[in-house]
Amino acid sequence: MVATQFTIFFIFSFFAINLVVGDDGFARIMDSKLFGMKKEKLSHFRLYWHDIVSGRNPSSVAVTAPENNSLTAFGMIRMIDNPLTMGPELSSKMMGRAQGLYSFASQEGIGLLMAMNFAFTEGKYNGSTITILGMDSVFSEVREVPVVGGSGLFRFGRGYVQAKTHWLDPSTKDAIVRYDCYVLHY
Structure with a gap:
């Protein structure tokens, strides 16, 4: 019974x-195994992001101007297709492109809202991306921005990047930023 x-x-x-x-x-x-999700890995890689604002072929272009001649450029949006290289020299090996936008999102300092994909074009990561979305306080020595996703080998990716300005030309606004990327993925 x-x-x-x-x-x-x-x-x-x-x-x-x-x-x-x-x-x-x-x-x-x-079942997550249907998507090849076996053992999660943590990858670390270092890239140099070249924001080329000046010259005849910029990789970063303004699509809006700041409102009311703001000292912080509040309201400006720049579209980017920036080179990502292994070393700080633009002539070093190209690993991919940073594609997306950043906007000046602070009225009381230089704070950028970063929304971009690191689209890899070399090695085993060719065709894969990581998506970065978050705030970047430009004048802080080291900034941390979340990795919110990815594709290809970084599908279901998450983590963070640490950005550190390597070089900045105050007159042209061209910059090289070192990105240390820490990504959990399958």
Whole structure:
């Protein structure tokens, strides 16, 4: 008798759970192994981001001007397609491009909202990206910005980058920033 009651309870519980977490037409629980998610890894790599504002072929262009001649450039948005290299020299090996935008999002200092993909073009990461989204307080020595996702080998990626200005030309606004990237991925 107890065994029968337990069996009936188990069957009803199974169906009740299926109603809550089962296939409801638009969402379902899936086995992560179907996506190649085996063992999570932590990768660290160092890249140099070249923000070329001046010259005949800039990699960073303004798409909006700051409002009211703001001293902090508040409101300016720049689209970027910046080279990512292994070393600080633009002539060093190109590893990919930083594509996206940054906007001047602070009225009381130089604070950039960074929204960009590091699109890799070399080695085993060729065709993969990491997505960076967050605040960058430019004049802090080291800034930390979240990695919120990725594609290819960085699918389901998360982590952070640390940015440190390597070189800045105050007259042209050209800059080289070292990015140390720490990404958890499968």
